[in-house]
Amino acid sequence: MIKKILQGIKATMGIYEARTDGVYGLLAEFPHPGALIDAARKIRESGYQHFDTHSPFPIHGMDRAMGLGQSKVGYLTLIGGISGLGLATWLQWWTSAIDYPINISGKPFFALEPAIPIMFELTVLLAALLTVGGMLAMNGLPRPYNPLFYSREFLRVTDDAFFLHIAASDSNFDLQETEALLKNFGASSVEVIHDHGHSDLNSA
Amino acid sequence: MSNPLKGSSLLMKLIDPLAPTKSDQYPFTASPRSYIVLLLAGIAMTVISVAVGMSEAFLEQFYFSYLIGWVFCVSITLGCLFIVLIKHLVRSKWIVSLRRIPEASAASFPLLIILSIPVIIGLLDPHGPYHHWTTEGIADPTSEHYDEIVSGKVAYLNIPFFLGRMAFYFIAWTFISSRLWRLSVLQDITHDPHLSVRMRHLSAWGLPVAAITTAFAAFDFLMTLDPHWFSTIFGVYFFAGAFLAAFCFTTLTIAGLQRAGMLKGVVTREHYHDLGKLMFGFVVFWAYIGFSQYMLIWYGGIPEETAWFKYRLQNGWETHSGILLFGHFIIPFIILLPRAIKRFATPLAIIAVWLLVMQWFDIHWQAMPVLHKDQAQFHWLDLSCWVGLTSLLVGAFLWRFSRHAIVCEGDPKLEKSLRFENV
Numbered sequence: 001m002i003k004k005i006l007q008g009i010k011a012t013m014g015i016y017e018a019r020t021d022g023v024y025g026l027l028a029e030f031p032h033p034g035a036l037i038d039a040a041r042k043i044r045e046s047g048y049q050h051f052d053t054h055s056p057f058p059i060h061g062m063d064r065a066m067g068l069g070q071s072k073v074g075y076l077t078l079i080g081g082i083s084g085l086g087l088a089t090w091l092q093w094w095t096s097a098i099d100y101p102i103n104i105s106g107k108p109f110f111a112l113e114p115a116i117p118i119m120f121e122l123t124v125l126l127a128a129l130l131t132v133g134g135m136l137a138m139n140g141l142p143r144p145y146n147p148l149f150y151s152r153e154f155l156r157v158t159d160d161a162f163f164l165h166i167a168a169s170d171s172n173f174d175l176q177e178t179e180a181l182l183k184n185f186g187a188s189s190v191e192v193i194h195d196h197g198h199s200d201l202n203s204a
Numbered sequence: 205m206s207n208p209l210k211g212s213s214l215l216m217k218l219i220d221p222l223a224p225t226k227s228d229q230y231p232f233t234a235s236p237r238s239y240i241v242l243l244l245a246g247i248a249m250t251v252i253s254v255a256v257g258m259s260e261a262f263l264e265q266f267y268f269s270y271l272i273g274w275v276f277c278v279s280i281t282l283g284c285l286f287i288v289l290i291k292h293l294v295r296s297k298w299i300v301s302l303r304r305i306p307e308a309s310a311a312s313f314p315l316l317i318i319l320s321i322p323v324i325i326g327l328l329d330p331h332g333p334y335h336h337w338t339t340e341g342i343a344d345p346t347s348e349h350y351d352e353i354v355s356g357k358v359a360y361l362n363i364p365f366f367l368g369r370m371a372f373y374f375i376a377w378t379f380i381s382s383r384l385w386r387l388s389v390l391q392d393i394t395h396d397p398h399l400s401v402r403m404r405h406l407s408a409w410g411l412p413v414a415a416i417t418t419a420f421a422a423f424d425f426l427m428t429l430d431p432h433w434f435s436t437i438f439g440v441y442f443f444a445g446a447f448l449a450a451f452c453f454t455t456l457t458i459a460g461l462q463r464a465g466m467l468k469g470v471v472t473r474e475h476y477h478d479l480g481k482l483m484f485g486f487v488v489f490w491a492y493i494g495f496s497q498y499m500l501i502w503y504g505g506i507p508e509e510t511a512w513f514k515y516r517l518q519n520g521w522e523t524h525s526g527i528l529l530f531g532h533f534i535i536p537f538i539i540l541l542p543r544a545i546k547r548f549a550t551p552l553a554i555i556a557v558w559l560l561v562m563q564w565f566d567i568h569w570q571a572m573p574v575l576h577k578d579q580a581q582f583h584w585l586d587l588s589c590w591v592g593l594t595s596l597l598v599g600a601f602l603w604r605f606s607r608h609a610i611v612c613e614g615d616p617k618l619e620k621s622l623r624f625e626n627v
Contacts, residue, residue, distance in 0.1 A: 060625065074543065113502045116495060 013140030014052050016167035018195035024147040025167040026178055027154060028187035033059045036162040039185040041065040043164065046181065050170035054163040073134050080130030081123045088122035147195040218314050220604040221382050222389055227609030234464045239602035246596025253588045254322060265583050267326035267333045268575045273589035274323055275425055276564045277597045278316055282418055283450025285310035285381050289414060292407035298478055300621035301470045303612050305454050307388055308605040310381040315600050317374050319593060327363060337361045337431040353432050361431055369424060373417045380410040391614035400615065418443050429574045433512040441493045448486040449563040452556035455479045459553035470611055473547045474625050480546025487540060491533040515573045520580030524569050532562040564590055
């Protein structure tokens with residue numbers, strides 16, 4: 001049960017489990033960005049959920065084609081901001097008015113005026129940290145090991161190639177049918193990826 | 205090069221220095237009644253305010269009320285000028301489809317010069333708002349009007365220099381804005397991409413000139429009302445309010461034009477989103493600057509500086525200060541925070557109106573405690589001067605706006621702006 005939930009959460013980050021026979025998924029190459037957007041939309045409309053696209057540069061409209069929806073990272077920013085504001089207020093009030101009050105040139109032990117800069121800074125700091133941290137976590141990054149790296153072709157993804165990857169963990173996944181579907185949607189080549197659990201790219 | 209844009213009569217030049225141009229693709233389609241009504245209402249209200257206000261009973265009040273309304277109009281126009289200058293300098297693409305609005309609004313300076321006459325009369329009047337430092341004998345130790353603090357500032361605070369500075373500000377602003385306006389309309393006709401470069405070159409020196417003159421204009425028009433007090437950040441504070449007001453004005457104009465059936469598909473939800481983000485950003489910036497000014501004075505605790513805030517925290521003005529804090533910062537901050545609000549015209553337009561009222565309220569809060577130290581109050585002249593001048597300004601803006609294409613159709617970046625999307 002818990003394992004299933006964890007797998008679900010990891011799947012939203014783009015981290016998919018391999019099948020028991022080691023099949024990680026299918027990697028399809030597309031000739032140009034337009035074909036990739038097209039294929040992503042059709043794959044989504046065919047009911048697939050565990051898939052991702054890879055390209056050397058961001059492609060406008062890909063979010064909508066993949067059905068990614070609005071990023072939720074903004075809520076984390078809000079939580080970070082409110083925590084920072086609360087922490088800064090409490091910290092300054094407790095240290096200067098409760099724990100160790102010192103009279104400095106007749107100023108009140110705790111006043112909002114001098115406290116606001118710190119409240120502002122901590123609001124920004126925690127909001128920013130949670131935004132960046134949350135963004136990385138929601139994307140499943142950093143991710144030094146990815147079974148897709150077994151593919152020699154995939155090396156070109158940072159250069160001139162456009163890939164769509166469908167994970168074997170998707171409930172609609174079927175080795176033959178999915179491969180036929182990808183070919184049908186315009187893939188120039190489709191490759192089966194196996195997860196060996198260790199990196200042997202150099203010896204392959 | 206012959207000048208196809210040479211304007212006609214002198215009076216018309218006050219509204220628009222350029223001859224009208226035709227646009228097939230993006231014409232102004234609303235009836236002229238829209239701006240004629242605004243203009244006539246504005247003129248009527250301003251004339252009544254001046255006529256009644258110049259009588260003995262209301263004179264002091266009138267000078268202040270008029271100054272506040274006039275500075276409000278100057279701030280919107282200046283803010284629009286800054287939008288255009290920064291747009292050209294950073295070569296921003298998204299704003300091209302709606303640039304014509306701040307551009308046309310920034311060309312209002314000639315009108316504002318005419319409207320400054322009551323302010324200048326007030327400056328010369330011994331009972332005017334600036335009487336504290338314009339009084340005869342202020343620097344003369346034997347005079348009963350001798351003021352030791354102001355006597356140290358007479359090199360700056362004297363009527364000829366004040367008028368000279370004021371002339372310089374308005375000549376500079378008029379020159380920059382009308383040139384940008386002319387080049388942009390010329391680009392509608394010629395579609396010459398080189399004109400974009402010329403506008404950028406103009407903005408490169410125009411922006412620092414506008415920045416410095418804005419800061420000193422804020423010192424002159426508002427800070428010298430209380431000549432003992434000083435704050436170096438005051439110019440930035442004025443800019444923050446003006447820039448915010450200009451975005452509100454632009455948003456509101458677009459919402460109104462779209463209701464009248466124009467700019468459909470030209471200004472999209474994505475553009476509203478960006479305007480909303482800028483409004484949100486400058487709500488925060490205004491508060492940041494306003495608080496910086498307050499905190500340093502609070503911390504220093506020097507009587508000559510704290511007095512300014514003391515006047516605004518007693519005798520009813522503390523309510524105004526509170527309204528300013530919540531109405532100009534906390535409430536709009538919370539409302540503008542969610543993404544959805546910024547993407548829809550109606551809620552954004554309502555907030556824009558609210559923030560424009562707050563901009564006036566802010567100027568009122570800066571100026572009026574000088575006159576009414578003992579009791580915070582509004583006067584009907586405050587309202588009539590403000591509404592009258594604003595309606596006159598907006599009417600003239602719409603008239604100017606209606607005489608040309610309502611979109612910068614010659615700008616090579618227009619295509620990209622139309623397709624703009626927030627990622």
